[in-house]
Amino acid sequence: MAVNRSNDDWRRDLIKSGQAQEAALADLRGIITRGLPYALSKWLSPSDPQFDALVEETAQETLVRVLSHLDTFEGRSKFTTWVHKIAVRIAITELRRKRWKDTSLDDLLAEDGAMVGLDLLAVPGPGPEDTTEQSELLDQVRRIIAEELTEKQRNAIVAILIHGMPVDEVADRMEMRRNALYKLLHDARLRLKQRMDERGLNPKDVLASFEAW
Incomplete structure (x- = not known):
């Protein structure tokens, strides 16, 4: 189901406490988990055993960061685009960390x-x-x-x-x-x-x- 919120709607609902915030967070989680398979497909296949765990960890960490950095969103892009980039950066950082372990220079x-x-x-x-x-x-x-x-x-x-x-x-x-x-x-x-x-x-x-x- 499509989520139709303006940038101001997202900020307003996420700042609130209670049901409005919970609904906004649930919608954001869905947007994040739906967007990551395409964004990460170049580096990790959705069929990889580690993929689902990475998506869940990324979604949770992204929501935490979004809530703590709401005041840094400048509104120059769609709110969901801003969130998507945060999520992808978190996921890629984790992939980078895993790649260097047990690897020589x-x-x-x-x-x-x-x-x-x-x-x-x-x-x-x-x-x-x-x-x-x-x-x-x-x-x-x-x-x-x-x-x-x-x-x-x-x-x-x-x-x-x-x-x-x-x-x-x-x-x-x-x-x-x-x-x-x-x-x-x-x-x-x-x-x-x-x-x-x-x-x-x-x-x-x-x-x-x-x-x-």
């Missing part, structure tokens, strides 16, 4: 030096046109990382930003001090921004997934 790079899993930086929108735009953008980022960074910078970028590996873990595997790794990442980020600017790319859009640095 060498395994995170393809034989030709391309970055395995760079598409995990994308947070696709509800429609295929959003996914296409993200793919084209990430192709350019992939080339910049491969061509403009040193091997150490590339390894750190791939491990931390693409696969979500903790900084301490990467420092141990690269046999570097934590502060030295931060300096390496800082220099790599500056170089990435410079090269993206030269190619007319907006660093704020491309680096939206890098905010944890």
Whole structure:
């Protein structure tokens, strides 16, 4: 059943307590769980044994974040689109965490030096046109990382930003001090921004997934 609420309706009902809020949360949960199979199909099949658990965990975490960050919704998009992006980012973050476990740094790079899993930086929108735009953008980022960074910078970028590996873990595997790794990442980020600017790319859009640095 379609849910017809305006942005203001969503905010009003979620701010309230009682039945209005419960109904809005139930509707949002349905929207989230229906939207995730398409959004995540590139990385995890709905038939995968882990899929249902991931969707349920993501839906619950998304509802918690939406309630605690309602005041950050600026109304420049549909409320449900904003919620969808939060849900996909949460799910992809969890997938990234699972990918690096028991994986060597060498395994995170393809034989030709391309970055395995760079598409995990994308947070696709509800429609295929959003996914296409993200793919084209990430192709350019992939080339910049491969061509403009040193091997150490590339390894750190791939491990931390693409696969979500903790900084301490990467420092141990690269046999570097934590502060030295931060300096390496800082220099790599500056170089990435410079090269993206030269190619007319907006660093704020491309680096939206890098905010944890």
